[in-house]
Amino acid sequence: AQSVAQPEDQVNVAEGNPLTVKCTYSVSGNPYLFWYVQYPNRGLQFLLKYITGDNLVKGSYGFEAEFNKSQTSFHLKKPSALVSDSALYFCAVRKGSSNTGKLIFGQGTTLQVKP
Amino acid sequence: GAVVSQHPSWVICKSGTSVKIECRSLDFQATTMFWYRQFPKQSLMLMATSNEGSKATYEQGVEKDKFLINHASLTLSTLTVTSAHPEDSSFYICSAARPGTTYNEQFFGPGTRLTVL
Numbered sequence: 001a002q003s004v005a006q007p008e009d010q011v012n013v014a015e016g017n018p019l020t021v022k023c024t025y026s027v028s029g030n031p032y033l034f035w036y037v038q039y040p041n042r043g044l045q046f047l048l049k050y051i052t053g054d055n056l057v058k059g060s061y062g063f064e065a066e067f068n069k070s071q072t073s074f075h076l077k078k079p080s081a082l083v084s085d086s087a088l089y090f091c092a093v094r095k096g097s098s099n100t101g102k103l104i105f106g107q108g109t110t111l112q113v114k115p
Numbered sequence: 116g117a118v119v120s121q122h123p124s125w126v127i128c129k130s131g132t133s134v135k136i137e138c139r140s141l142d143f144q145a146t147t148m149f150w151y152r153q154f155p156k157q158s159l160m161l162m163a164t165s166n167e168g169s170k171a172t173y174e175q176g177v178e179k180d181k182f183l184i185n186h187a188s189l190t191l192s193t194l195t196v197t198s199a200h201p202e203d204s205s206f207y208i209c210s211a212a213r214p215g216t217t218y219n220e221q222f223f224g225p226g227t228r229l230t231v232l
Contacts, residue, residue, distance in 0.1 A: 015174040041206075041228065042206050043119075043223040043224050044159075044208065044210075046222075085205065088156075102149070102161055102164065103161070103210075103221060104160060105158045107157070
């Protein structure tokens with residue numbers, strides 16, 4: 001069965017410091033991995049994805065994530081956090097390239113960036 | 116871009132009434148749409164997969180008769196919460212899969228906040 005784990009409920013970081021939001025996954029076959037951000041009372045906004053190719057994926061708003069197959073991880077990173085990055089972040093996995101592939105979401109991690 | 120809208124953005128209803136939520140893909144045709152439910156500060160729980168012209172596929176534990184899903188066209192799926200009760204209060208989010216991408220990327224709507232009194 002597919003699963004995604006985000007071990008931290010909340011991550012606190014000072015503005016200007018680097019941030020990491022952790023995600024590990026379990027899926028048979030090749031995983032498709034995603035990061036989404038959600039602001040209060042809003043839907044999900046796509047940040048980045050890993051399908052194949054380079055393990056380091058760059059996405060929107062300066063975020064990037066590194067796919068690590070041996071550790072089954074896909075941690076989200078940003079070199080310098082902004083207060084406006086404060087939001088709820090979800091990691092998601094999808095099994096392969098099925099046309100009806102379902103996304104399985106992690107529990108979510110609240111990122112709090114303090115000035 | 117690919118835009119998905121939901122209507123209404125919020126709704127308050129009395130217990131026992133039915134509420135319909137619409138999900139539209141505005142600039143692409145979506146043969147598959149998904150409905151999620153999200154409780155405060157929790158993750159998205161997939162409720163059902165909606166396929167145009169056929170019956171929806173519900174996840175385990177989701178009541179089919181309570182959450183009626185209709186995908187009548189390639190740009191519209193509706194979720195009807197029948198005989199709503201306070202425990203149905205939640206944030207409902209839909210997504211639409213856009214064909215033609217390498218993995219049928221899903222685009223999410225802005226969500227609908229349902230409050231049942």
